[in-house]
Every structure is written in structure tokens, then in C-alpha cells.
Amino acid sequence: MKERIADRVNKIEPSGIREFFDLVLGMKDIISLGIGEPDFVTPWHIREAGIYALEEGYTSYTSNQGLPQLRKIISQYIHRRFGVKYDPDDEVLITVGVSEAYDLAIRAVVNPGDEVLVPQPCYVCYYPVSVLAEGKPKYLSTSSTGFKVTPELLTSNISSKTKVLVLNYPNNPTGVTYTREELKSLAKVIKEKNLIVISDEIYAELTYDHGHTSLSSLPGMRSRTVYLNGFSKAFAMTGWRLGFACGPEDIISAMNKIHQYTMLCAPIMSQMAGIEAVLKGDSAVRQMCTEYRRRRDYIVERLKEMGLDFVYPQGAFYVYVNIGKTGLSAREFAIKLLRQKKVAVVPGVAFGPKDDNDRYIRIAYTVDFDTLKKALNRIQEFLRSL
Amino acid sequence: MKEIIELLEENARLTPEDISRILKKDIATVKKTIEKLEKSGVILGYKAIINEEKSKSFKPVRAVIEVQVTPKRNQGFDYIAERIYKFSEVVTCFLVSGTYDLLLIVEGDNIHDVAQFVAEKLAPLEGVRGTVTHFLLKKYKQDGFVLTKGKENHRQSISL
Numbered sequence: 039m040k041e042r043i044a045d046r047v048n049k050i051e052p053s054g055i056r057e058f059f060d061l062v063l064g065m066k067d068i069i070s071l072g073i074g075e076p077d078f079v080t081p082w083h084i085r086e087a088g089i090y091a092l093e094e095g096y097t098s099y100t101s102n103q104g105l106p107q108l109r110k111i112i113s114q115y116i117h118r119r120f121g122v123k124y125d126p127d128d129e130v131l132i133t134v135g136v137s138e139a140y141d142l143a144i145r146a147v148v149n150p151g152d153e154v155l156v157p158q159p160c161y162v163c164y165y166p167v168s169v170l171a172e173g174k175p176k177y178l179s180t181s182s183t184g185f186k187v188t189p190e191l192l193t194s195n196i197s198s199k200t201k202v203l204v205l206n207y208p209n210n211p212t213g214v215t216y217t218r219e220e221l222k223s224l225a226k227v228i229k230e231k232n233l234i235v236i237s238d239e240i241y242a243e244l245t246y247d248h249g250h251t252s253l254s255s256l257p258g259m260r261s262r263t264v265y266l267n268g269f270s271k272a273f274a275m276t277g278w279r280l281g282f283a284c285g286p287e288d289i290i291s292a293m294n295k296i297h298q299y300t301m302l303c304a305p306i307m308s309q310m311a312g313i314e315a316v317l318k319g320d321s322a323v324r325q326m327c328t329e330y331r332r333r334r335d336y337i338v339e340r341l342k343e344m345g346l347d348f349v350y351p352q353g354a355f356y357v358y359v360n361i362g363k364t365g366l367s368a369r370e371f372a373i374k375l376l377r378q379k380k381v382a383v384v385p386g387v388a389f390g391p392k393d394d395n396d397r398y399i400r401i402a403y404t405v406d407f408d409t410l411k412k413a414l415n416r417i418q419e420f421l422r423s424l
Numbered sequence: 425m426k427e428i429i430e431l432l433e434e435n436a437r438l439t440p441e442d443i444s445r446i447l448k449k450d451i452a453t454v455k456k457t458i459e460k461l462e463k464s465g466v467i468l469g470y471k472a473i474i475n476e477e478k479s480k481s482f483k484p485v486r487a488v489i490e491v492q493v494t495p496k497r498n499q500g501f502d503y504i505a506e507r508i509y510k511f512s513e514v515v516t517c518f519l520v521s522g523t524y525d526l527l528l529i530v531e532g533d534n535i536h537d538v539a540q541f542v543a544e545k546l547a548p549l550e551g552v553r554g555t556v557t558h559f560l561l562k563k564y565k566q567d568g569f570v571l572t573k574g575k576e577n578h579r580q581s582i583s584l
């Protein structure tokens with residue numbers, strides 16, 4: 039029956055770790071360090087704003103682009119936090135999460151055959167969504183450059199067909215982020231080679247050691263960057279499905295063209311809650327960020343003591359740990375750890391080609407401190423038992 | 425110092441080892457600081473927060489009591505407050521602004537105990553002008569913990 043399904047869908051590889059997921063979901067009483075979303079529920083004042091919106095009868099469509107007030111305060115927020123100015127009238131688009139925003143951005147700029155550079159390890163949607171858009175995604179391996187794209191790596195992978203670079207920082211699954219200087223040196227190549235960048239900065243607020251620099255805040259980058267951000271991580275609002283894209287007017291308007299026919303608009307009650315989040319959410323974000331940072335500091339020390347290698351994570355809520363020393367593949371490690379110690383982690387092969395990622399596991403510290411400590415004790419026992 | 429207090433205030437079960445990892449300080453320094461905080465009375469004690477709505481153990485009867493008092497010349501409210509908070513029945517004593525002065529939480533084995541304490545000890549004290557006693561019926565939230573509901577978390581156990 040494969041012929042009933044469109045070629046471009048058949049071309050997408052099914053996720054190689056589906057069975058591992060099923061194994062985890064079928065087990066009881068495990069500690070999961072495999073959850074890519076905050077352990078906090080949405081702060082109450084934001085939930086309450088969503089409830090109030092429903093009570094007041096906000097149950098309709100909004101304009102395709104999103105509520106004008108939300109666009110306006112997002113524009114002010116980005117200016118205040120990251121120093122970039124976007125016109126709320128035609129440079130901001132409210133989407134159903136960064137997931138939709140990424141899809142729109144790719145479809146808006148990629149012609150069949152255009153190359154899309156996807157540094158890996160990376161979040162799972164970048165590659166397959168480019169395939170669906172009939173682009174040609176090309177993985178850039180960052181495993182020998184500390185999980186960072188360098189100007190050399192970028193230059194050596196650009197061809198005459200390269201149109202788009204996808205960046206994500208702080209990064210899922212590595213927690214790695216870029217300094218302003220590093221971004222500047224990348225920006226130079228990006229400008230020289232005339233690339234468009236889709237910059238997924240969804241973890242921007244969860245940056246622990248230095249301020250977050252938005253790529254679009256660098257000279258000359260605003261006109262060639264599609265900036266993506268959302269409410270899922272910073273405000274613990276994954277289930278509300280709310281994100282946004284900011285960028286030059288031509289690209290945002292092209293994205294909106296697709297959005298108006300495929301999505302129409304983001305849910306109005308989520309947008310109403312989003313207004314509350316941006317206007318009043320600062321202290322809640324700061325509190326959650328402090329908690330993640332403390333866990334990061336703790337986990338880093340524990341992993342060092344266990345003699346495991348990893349690149350120091352400076353943002354998001356992940357550590358990408360090299361388990362090569364154990365002689366096990368990522369999948370073997372994850373299955374054994376789950377069966378023997380009831381701790382779930384995600385095998386690295388979920389985030390990129392096997393060659394580069396089969397020695398890594400992703401640990402998400404989205405559990406409270408006592409649980410994290412217990413899980414790390416179990417991992418330590420597990421390593422000793424090998 | 426400030427960070428150690430913050431950490432312990434949130435989670436008193438953190439060991440000196442845990443704290444030394446989180447703050448990248450050596451264990452000896454952390455231990456010494458905690459000792460100092462305990463000696464100087466900044467840290468008064470450590471105890472579990474029990475959800476009495478769930479625990480099967482004995483529940484004392486509690487009352488919130490508003491007390492109007494007459495402050496004493498040269499000593500303000502401190503003198504009368506001390507006379508009151510020294511009773512072991514009084515577990516909390518605050519001086520507040522508004523229509524009354526002291527806000528107490530008083531515990532007893534049963535309603536009778538609390539009533540007797542008010543009638544025989546508290547109300548007759550010189551300087552106490554009046555009391556209003558509210559018996560506590562149910563606790564919904566205490567020290568930041570919601571007591572009546574389960575955990576509000578519905579995540580799947582794995583996601584990318």
C-alpha cells in the first residue's frame with residue numbers, strides 16, 4: 039500500500055527509536071530523564087488568564103497573523119530582551135508553536151533542490167520537514183567541534199545550491215550555545231555566502247552563564263534571519279501550542295500566506311494567555327531558570343565525578359553525554375539502564391546520524407532535584423556494574 | 425551564605441555534598457557555613473512538611489486568634505507579646521496592623537483545650553482587651569504546598 043502514500047512522505051525515515059519509546063511508555067515506576075519539556079506546570083497567573091479568556095467568550099478565530107496586542111508586546115519583549123526591533127504589523131507572525139513556525143519558514147523559502155544545512159545533533163523536525171518541502175537537507179556534523187558550527191565547518195559545506203542554514207541555540211540535545219563573538223564570525227560567512235538563517239532560539243531565556251545574543255541583532259543579519267521563539271520552554275507552556283516568527287517583511291508575509299490556509303490562526307485562548315505571560319511572566323521565568331541552572335551545576339559535577347565526557351552545557355535543560363567508554367551503543371546503554379535501574383534517557387541516535395551519535399545519550403534535567411539525584415545515583419551504580 | 429540559605433530554605437534535605445556541587449565550593453566550607461548559620465540562629469531547625477489532610481496521625485485542633493491588646497508604656501507590644509507567646513499552646517504569634525494587634529495560631533488536643541486556654545489564660549491577661557477565635561476547619565495550602573490535590577503534572581514519560 040506504499041504507493042497510496044506520497045513519495046515525499048515515504049522518503050522520510052520513520053524514527054529509529056520508536057520501539058525504545060514504546061518500551062519506556064510501557065514501564066511503570068521509572069525515573070525519566072528523557073522528557074524534553076519543563077517539569078513545571080504553566081504559572082497559575084497565566085493559566086488563570088486562559089481561563090478568564092474562555093469565561094469572557096474568547097472562543098473565535100483571530101486575524102491570521104495573530105492578536106495585534108500580542109504581536110505588539112512580543113515586539114517590545116524582543117527589543118527589551120534581545121535588542122532587535124520588529125514591526126508588529128508586518129514582521130511578527132503568531133504560530134502554533136515553533137514547530138509550525140519552522141515548517142512555514144522552510145516552505146516559504148525552499149525551492150525543490152535547494153540545500154538546507156542542518157547542523158547535528160539537533161532537534162528532530164529540522165531534517166524531515168525540509169524533505170517534505172522538497173528541499174535537500176544536509177547534515178553538518180558538529181561532534182568534532184564541541185557541538186558548535188564554526189566558520190570553517192560552515193564554509194566547507196556550502197555549495198552553489200545552499201540556501202538555508204538552520205541554527206538552534208541553546209541547543210536540544212546538547213545544551214550548547216554561542217557567544218556573541220562566535221555568532222559574529224558565523225555571520226560573516228552567512229553574509230558572504232548569501233544564506234538565509236532560520237534561527238530557533240526557543241531556549242533563549244534558559245541561558246545560564248552569559249546573556250543570549252540573537253543572531254538577528256548582529257549587523258546585517260536582520261534582513262536574512264527568520265527568528266523563531268515560543269512560549270513552550272521559557273513559560274512552561276508546551277501544551278498551549280503557541281510560538282512566533284519574526285523576520286523581514288517579505289518572508290513573514292510569505293509564511294503568513296501558508297499559515298492562513300493551513301492553520302488559519304493560533305488558538306485565541308492561548309494567545310490571550312500568551313499576553314499575560316509576556317507582560318507579567320518575568321519573575322516566574324527567572325525562578326524556573328534559577329532552578330534549572332542549579333540542577334545544571336549539580337549534574338555537571340556528578341557526571342564529572344563519574345568520569346563521563348560531555349560538552350559543558352550552557353543553556354536549555356539537556357546534557358549530551360558520551361558513553362563511548364562503556365563499550366555500549368547508545369541504544370544498548372539506554373535499554374540496559376532502563377531495564378536494570380529504571381532510569382530513562384534518550385539514545386543519541388534520535389538526534390542525528392548513527393555514525394556521530396551512537397556514543398551519546400541525552401539527559402534532560404526536567405525533574406525536581408531529589409529525583410535527579412536519585413536518578414544520577416542509579417546511573418552511577420549502573421556504570422560501576424558494567 | 426545567601427545562596428546556601430536560599431537552597432536550604434527550598435529543600436532542607438540537601439546535604440553539604442549536594443550544596444558543594446551546586447555552588448562549586450568545597451564541602452568543608454559549606455559545612456562550616458551551615459554550622460555558623462545554625463549557631464547564630466539564622467537556621468532554627470529542619471522539619472518535614474506533613475500533609476495533615478492525608479496523614480492518618482493525630483491532628484491537633486487549631487485556632488487562629490485575633491487579640492487586641494494595650495501596649496505597655498516604654499515597651500510597646502513586646503512585653504505583652506512575650507507573655508502570650510511563651511505559652512506552649514501558641515505555635516505562631518505575629519504583630520499585625522489593622523483592627524487587632526496580635527495574630528496567634530493556637531493548638532490543643534481538642535476544642536475544649538483551646539477554649540479553655542483562651543478563657544483561662546489568654547483573655548484574663550492584663551493588657552488583653554479582647555479576643556476573637558476562629559477554629560481552623562481545613563487546610564488547602566501551607567508553606568507553598570497545595571494540600572488537597574495530587575501533583576499537577578501530566579507529561580508523558582519520554583519526549584524529544
Ligand SMILES: Cc1ncc(COP(=O)(O)O)c(C=O)c1O
Pocket residue numbers: 074134135136137138161206209210238240268269270276279280281584
Ligand atoms: C529546539 C526545539 N525547537 C522547537 C521545539 C518545539 O517547540 P514548540 O512547542 O514551540 O512547537 C522543541 C521542543 O522540544 C525544541 O526542542
